[in-house]
Amino acid sequence: MRSPHAVSETVKAVKHRDPEKTRSEILRAAYGEVYRRGFRATSVDDILARTGVTKGAFFHHFPSKNDVGYALADEVLREMTLDRWIRPLAAYRNPVKGMERRFRALMQETPDEDLAFGCPLNNLTQEMSPIDPVFRDKLRAILWMWIGATEGQLRRAQADGFVKPGVDVRAxxxxxxxxxxxxxxxxxxxxxxxxxxxxxxxxxxxxxxxxTKPL
Amino acid sequence: MRSPHAVSETVKAVKHRDPEKTRSEILRAAYGEVYRRGFRATSVDDILARTGVTKGAFFHHFPSKNDVGYALADEVLREMTLDRWIRPLAAYRNPVKGMERRFRALMQETPDEDLAFGCPLNNLTQEMSPIDPVFRDKLRAILWMWIGATEGQLRRAQADGFVKPGVDVRAxxxxxxxxxxxxxxxxxxxxxxxxxxxxxxxxxxxxxxxxTKPL
DNA sequence: AGGCATACATACTATGTAGTATGTCGGCAC
DNA sequence: GTGCCGACATACTACATAGTATGTATGCCT
Structure with missing residues (x-):
């Protein structure tokens, strides 16, 4: 690809030796492939082809392919869930209104080509949770967090009189x-x-x- | 396993040469494995091990592994969906009541060991629809049928005064x-x-x- | 009786894939 | 400068797996 000698010639060579960037490149490419094809259907070579990273670098950063999936859950899917569904709610006086708006926004924002791929978290969970306890625990933790945070918002809404007093906010x-x-x-x-x-x-x-009142 | 010569000796040998049984045995075993592990994670050899059927017989009945999945959709999942969600509704004067009962029944009937495996139709759809157009079309057809039949029942309920007149039964x-x-x-x-x-x-x-009134 | 299609059985192959063995290179410690 | 460790690169291996090539048995039709 490029000569390994011509390094600090013109540019200060941000290319060579940037472990954090390499790692995040792997995660980025893995996310895209896994989202579209599924985790097991995505081969390590697929990820390499989308990054230019070599196999040596890959297994230097991740001890196994499964560990990429684990990192995807811990670092990518967790944050994505928070950004999509939880954090925006804080800005609403009435969180229930926020939930309705968020649902509509996601429905409108999702581009056509992504419609057929569904929710990344749900996809990975459906595929890997029944057959790998590490995936199961990590993904389940994200779901509980999602539910717990939603419950917290509903509780706030209830305290502020937007949700009927009798409602079981957990359910x-x-x-x-x-x-x-x-x-x-x-x-x-x-x-x-x-x-x-x-x-x-x-x-x-x-x-x-x-x-308690119409949205 | 058994001598191929000692055939019509004692028993009339219902064993040998029963193509329909062989085929349904394959489907039965495939269903169980696919339900638990997913379609792509289920190898042909897994299915063979659970049946005693040989590879020759397998590929005699199904031109490819994918065709087993197609048959699963056409013959097994379609019927299962009808039996679980649609056919029971016909017995109710108020189909909405039937839907509520059916939901509760499924929730109670599902054994603990199956809880973690979810809905067979949904599993296969999530896994195969995005990556195989034949699966996509077949499974989508089942879903539309399910929705259409549910709509029909809601329409009946509406005609009989159980559902509010303004409700969009399709939605x-x-x-x-x-x-x-x-x-x-x-x-x-x-x-x-x-x-x-x-x-x-x-x-x-x-x-x-x-x-129009409480259930 | 004998031909012939259906229904299997067995052994093999081609290919994709996770993972490894081993080497190299670059920069910081000293 | 030299040693050394982290960050890669390359070539290879072991294995699973869908599918095939080829053979054989069965029973019905004529």
């Missing part, structure tokens, strides 16, 4: 997360954007039914 | 199927039976919100 949080994941899954399977609108309507109806 | 059917599949998926991922009760509560609330 409601589990239903909300189920609907958020389940909707992405069904749309993935049908690859039909219109379905999202129906599901949005149902989701909204559920949120209204636990709220 | 409601899509939400119902999403909740049925999404609940199994979330419970699979969390492997926690108690979650099912929360989701049942939310499902019930949704059904109530489209009904």
């Amino acid at each position: 409601a949080a589990e239903f909300v997360v189920m609907a958020e994941e389940g909707s992405a899954a069904l749309v993935k399977n049908l690859t039909d954007r219109r379905v999202y609108r129906s599901l949005y309507g149902g989701f909204r109806m559920f949120l209204e039914s636990i709220s | 409601a059917a899509e939400f119902v199927v999403m909740a049925e599949e999404g609940s199994a998926a979330l419970v699979k991922n969390l492997t926690d039976r108690r979650v099912y009760r929360s989701l049942y509560g939310g499902f019930r609330m949704f059904l109530e919100s489209i009904s």
